[in-house]
Amino acid sequence: xxxxxxxxxxxxxxxxxxxxxxxxxxxxxxxxxxxxxxxxxxxxxxxxxxxxxxxxxxxxxxxxxxxxxxxxxxxxxxxxxxxxxxxxxxxxxxxxxxxxxxxxxxxxxxxxxxxxxxxxxxxxxxxxxxxxxxxxxxxxxxxxxxxxxxxxxxx
Amino acid sequence: xxxxxxxxxxxxxxxxxxxxxxxxxxxxxxxxxxxxxxxxxxxxxxxxxxxxxxxxxxxxxxxxxxxxxxxxxxxxxxxxxxxxxxxxxxxxxxxxxxxxxxxxxxxxxxxxxxxxxxxxxxxxxxxxxxxxxxxxxxxxxxxxxxxxxxxxxxxxxx
Numbered sequence: 001x002x003x004x005x006x007x008x009x010x011x012x013x014x015x016x017x018x019x020x021x022x023x024x025x026x027x028x029x030x031x032x033x034x035x036x037x038x039x040x041x042x043x044x045x046x047x048x049x050x051x052x053x054x055x056x057x058x059x060x061x062x063x064x065x066x067x068x069x070x071x072x073x074x075x076x077x078x079x080x081x082x083x084x085x086x087x088x089x090x091x092x093x094x095x096x097x098x099x100x101x102x103x104x105x106x107x108x109x110x111x112x113x114x115x116x117x118x119x120x121x122x123x124x125x126x127x128x129x130x131x132x133x134x135x136x137x138x139x140x141x142x143x144x145x146x147x148x149x150x151x152x153x154x155x
Numbered sequence: 156x157x158x159x160x161x162x163x164x165x166x167x168x169x170x171x172x173x174x175x176x177x178x179x180x181x182x183x184x185x186x187x188x189x190x191x192x193x194x195x196x197x198x199x200x201x202x203x204x205x206x207x208x209x210x211x212x213x214x215x216x217x218x219x220x221x222x223x224x225x226x227x228x229x230x231x232x233x234x235x236x237x238x239x240x241x242x243x244x245x246x247x248x249x250x251x252x253x254x255x256x257x258x259x260x261x262x263x264x265x266x267x268x269x270x271x272x273x274x275x276x277x278x279x280x281x282x283x284x285x286x287x288x289x290x291x292x293x294x295x296x297x298x299x300x301x302x303x304x305x306x307x308x309x310x311x312x313x
Contacts, residue, residue, distance in 0.1 A: 028295050028297075031295070031297045031298060032193075034298050035193075035196045035197065035200060035298065037200070040196070043196060046192075047189060047192055047193065050188060050189055050192065051189055054188065054189060079246075082244070083187060085273070086187050086189075086190060086273050086294070087187060087188075087189040087190070089273060089294065089295050090187075090189050090190050090193050090294065090295040090296075091189060092295075
């Protein structure tokens with residue numbers, strides 16, 4: 001007989017593994033989890049939340065810079081991409097980071113259409129990750145509320 | 156923010172009789188908020204006291220090397236910095252320029268400076284080491300990196 005906690009834990013484990021296997025997260029996310037402890041039980045959620053705020057802000061900057069038709073400052077776009085690449089790398093947001101690499105190349109070669117495409121993709125990708133991590137955090141909460149412990153998942 | 160004890164007794168290392176009783180006070184400099192938060196947590200988990208700065212100018216001010224407070228001789232042992240860890244790429248003054256300023260300072264030149272970067276550029280690394288950086292660390296930082304850093308620092312002191 002499968003208890004609610006066991007079911008939730010299994011769902012959590014499977015979902016976590018799928019996020020890594022599908023390339024949404026890499027082992028830097030695992031490193032973040034190692035930093036969570038009794039002193040800072042919400043560390044991962046906090047950092048991830050800051051990251052998504054950062055995404056929104058940087059994407060806004062990039063969009064504004066790309067909107068200056070005929071007068072796009074590619075180095076300005078590039079410096080926002082550099083920031084985003086750094087943050088995404090630090091939190092383990094693998095797909096976002098990968099897109100930033102391509103995006104940076106487009107900035108460096110002043111490829112306007114390429115930049116616009118990359119911007120759209122980065123926007124979609126960070127929002128997608130945000131929704132998935134929210135689902136993951138919700139599962140954690142449900143496990144705890146059902147009286148269970150969040151399992152350690154080895155990837 | 157000012158300070159950094161400028162007393163002539165300031166020794167950046169701590170003598171090993173007090174080893175374990177005294178916390179390392181680290182000044183972490185990075186313009187990226189997420190990276191600041193991460194490095195702060197990594198250092199705190201490794202039992203360091205941490206002060207963060209979002210750019211090199213603020214870091215210099217904290218260290219008492221800013222333009223405006225060269226005349227302020229504040230002796231405050233709580234602010235004594237044992238290690239500076241800085242990102243390389245920062246707008247305005249880079250981590251490399253910060254390194255040079257620290258090494259040029261008679262008060263602070265013994266403070267180990269570690270440079271971090273998300274890019275692996277061997278000429279950049281050797282340039283930093285040649286200018287007196289203690290170590291170079293590749294971002295993103297992991298817990299094991301900070302553990303290695305601490306070992307490296309303790310060994311170079313004893």
